[in-house]
Amino acid sequence: YNKHKGKPLKDEDVLHQLPVGTTATFYFRDLGSQISWRTVFLTECIGPLFIYLMFYFRVPFIYAPKYDFTTSKHWVVHLACLCHSFHYVKRILETLFVHRFCQGTMPLRNIFKNCLYYWCFAVWMAYYINHPLYTPPYYGEQQVKTALGIFVFCQLGSFSIHITLRNLKPPGSKTKKIPYPTKNPFTWIFALVSCPNYTYEVGSWLGFTVMTQCVPVAFFTIVGFIQMTMWAKGKHRSYLREFKEYPTLRSPILPFVL
Incomplete structure (x- = not known):
């Protein structure tokens, strides 16, 4: 809705099928410069991937000169780099x-706002995890x-959910359907949660937080959880509004809690 009364029209709406009389007034809104969702997603993921690797390889001007292109003596640092890189490569491929x-x-x-969020957190996390005194x-x-x-x-759970959501939506279709658990055990959480992709995402970063025991990672996890909870609640409300038969047992992001 906007300041003018009425609903915004969808691309697929047909004029003669609209519930209006013989005359109707249409208002056009300038949305400004636009960019594709795919481009935004790719940009916000490619940045952290390369930023983290710069700190991992300790390129010059990050730490003291004597540490340039040296490697950490702690195996958890190398494991953390592998996990962080895997996460963002997975997101890019998805x-x-x-x-x-x-x-x-x-x-x-939005691309500037999203990139600022992901890229700055990547710098903060990578600096401390790969620091010579870690x-x-x-x-x-x-x-x-x-x-x-x-x-x-x-x-693995996140990937399974994304595949399930993809299979609900044929190419070019905008029709929404209720996602249900499949034979894949990772999707069984759909019985209790509306947005398990966010549940698994938070779980991944929680695991990364425990693995690195690093404050910046914990802060990123908390902020991400708050944001994803807001998105999950919005999608949950949308499901309830659009589907009268929507399962009442489901919570937005955490079973029985939130």
Whole structure:
């Protein structure tokens, strides 16, 4: 809705099928410069991938000159780089080959806002994790392995959910359907949660936080959880509004809690 009364029209709406009389007034709104969702997603993911690697390889002018192109003596640092890179490569590949976007574009300003968020956090995290004075997790190898298990589990879950959501939407279709659990065990969480892709995403970063025991990562996880909770609540409300038969047991992002 805007300041003029009435609903915005969809691209597929047909004029003679609209519930109006013999005359109707249309208002056109200038949305400003637009950019595709795919381009925004790719840009916000490619940045953190390369930024993190710059710190991992300790390119000059980041740390003291004596540390240029040196490697950490802690194996968890190398594992963290592998996990971080895997996460963003996965997101890039999903953007290219899995995701189907209902809306073709978003405002151009969003790319600056989104990139500022992801890129700045990548700098903050990478600086401390790859710092020559980085201290490994307090509980050592057991803590790292447990966290790695959480990370891998949630990454597999995230991919499974994205594939399930893709299969709900044929190419070119904008029709919404209720997602349900499939034979894939990672999708069974759909019985309790409306947006398990966000649940798994938060779980992945929680695992990465425990693995690195790094404050910037914890802060990124908390901020991301807050943002994804807002998105999940919005999508949950949309499901309830559009589908009268929508399962009432489901919560937006955390089963029985939130």
